[in-house]
Amino acid sequence: MRYFDSIVIGAGAAGLMCAATAGQRGRQVAVLDHANKVGKKILMSGGGRCNFTNYNVEPRHYLSENAHFCISALRRYTQQDFLELVNKYQLEYHEKTLGQLFCNNRAKDILNILLAECEQAGVTIETRCQIHTIEKTEGGFELTTGLGPMACESLVIATGGPSIPTLGATGFGYDVAQQFGLRVTERQASLVPFTLKNDALSLAQALAGVALPVSISCRGQTFKEAMLFTHKGLSGPAVLQITNYWYFGDEVEIDLLPDQDLATLITQWQREGAKSELKTLLSRILPKRLVSHWLDFPELAASIASKAIAQLSKSDIELLVSYFHHWRITPSGTEGYKTAEVTRGGVSTDELSSKTFEAKLVPGLYFIGEVIDVTGWLGGYNFQWAWSSGYCAGQYV
Template sequence: MRDLFDVIVIGGGAAGFMSAIQAGKRGRKVIILERSKKFGEKIRISGGGRCNFTNLYTNKSNFISENPNFVISALSQYSNQDFIGLVKQHNIHFHEKTLGQLFCDESSKLIINMLIEELKKAGVILRNEVNIHEVFKEGGLFNVNIGVETLKSKSVVVATGGLSIPKMGATNFGYKLAKKFGIKIVDTNPALVPLTFNDTLLSKCKELSGLSLDALISLGKESFREGMLFTHRGLSGPSILQISSYWKLGDNISINLAPNLDTYSFLVERKKSTPKQYISNVMAEKIPKRLSLSICSEIGINGIISDYSNKVLEQLSEQINKWIVHPNGSEGYRTAEVTLGGIDTNELSSKTMMVKKHPGLYFVGELVDVTGHLGGHNFQWAWSSGFVAGVNA
């Protein structure tokens, strides 16, 4: 009976931890099987080492999924306030950085330690460096073949995460398992990822590398106003990462480099009030000087503002308030924070995360076709979806 469990959780990350804690608290015999040496590695590196563990304003509008209502049940069964309560219970100090994003004051390791402590309290067995060969169902039980032995259980929770950052242990295990059980998958793509550009724009990005500013980025109905960063590979920063989750090859994006400014009216007024000032210096009052110089030289305007017709001022304004760029790709899974798409939510019960046609089999976290905006929403989804599976498995 040593190899018989009530619940086997595959994947020792955020969602797997939460499932195991809840199942263990219910007195279930639970084991977590983790492929890597260390548990919770993505938690450790998250939020620049301070883990943006949730968001004060998480709600269904912060998630991308083919079924936008799918998240409602899990988020209401285990909310951001529930996780904040747990963090407070463990005396972990945190702060709101911006836009409701909650970060640890000290280190993301405190969140991992907190979860490990909860796992121990719940009696969960943790096993690392496990290589899972096969999962199949036989005689009403799931069999998980780990080479040296085959573990059996009534329930299996698959929490192996998405495809991003393969060097940290990301695998396609969960997707392959889903296919084996005949479960549909929504196409996957890197998301929350820097965007790349062709030669002309790339050289501008390289020239401005390191420069960041507040920008409003729009694509169709979606727009995000947060920081934007020029890098030697293209464009990055929170606003670009956010829009990347909506971007598809062929789409243009529109960038407002001075969201608080009607640039054309400003320039026309300054042409009257300070006609002898260099146009790039006038613009440098509103956007970083390097950027102003770069845009002015691109249009070929290096003189004083009164030298230029209103038509030229309009052209410059467009470059600032409505700069249209055409990404040629993204940095891909190598740097993406998350994976868009995944297990089709039509296959799952939103109340329990159980596969409708395979009782006892659950998929949770990033594996599922639910992708959060930047800002702590992805972890909240991992906690919430993991919780409901753990309460039912």
């Protein structure tokens, strides 16, 4: 039987952060992972550059049944704290848009920092280690694993959710929570492309590859970023963001001209005596292929598409505004966990201490990172949650 003060199951962002933090306190820590190598999600994130945090992290960027749960950890370990860590290793990074921070070189630079911190803290890391059973004992926990029996005083579950199963992601953490009687909230693939069907799918397929800035809304939440038409439906940052708020059957509204007022533009063209066709003028401010297909909508094609700008009536303009500023669709679903960046939902925050991340009813059992019902926006927020929750739990395990 191998004994450790703390065992962390899951060698991802949260798990490695927690292990390094606990090890620096003098705790004997082991990190166990069933995959053949550590940090797989870190390595593939941000197109291989890892969007590791955001300058503008605030609690409002996170979803949970308890909106207040994340506040304590985000205050105790901020994005500036993580930047101090990467600066210590002289990591070169840059800001893209909306405060998003990426490595200049490769995502492996972030993983190497975490591994260096673990090494300095004397952390043991074991890969290809299947966990067969977990039992609560008087002194902590006993595990049967593919590498033999192990025991610990504190057990940390940092296994994330089932998003991107090709990287080895599973629902293991939820199973552990339920084994010990903890409630797990409803889960759904999130930060994921929409799928469409019927006429909407045909339209998306005809426009596959076309990207443009949009404003997209659902359930009172709006994001203004890029959208991409695909052969399956809709993708791009704006779409991924809104899926955090979307539930099956919900309608979404998309403004294809978020920085323009089409009614004002048309009135201006009319005043200027524009001779060009509507399609030509619209193609100056929107992708030409999109304009052609939009004007093919039956209601527009029948009454508006062939008219000269000067002939457009007030009702014609209102109809155009509804199609370009208020396109409403009901997605048939999403691409699911296969391509989802995160899992929305997880171990209920009601079951955990927001200070220590310990289960209230199971002393010594901790949950951190994505496995908890805390889901961040796209843009480095979920990595910051991993750093913050991992660090805070690491102070106690």
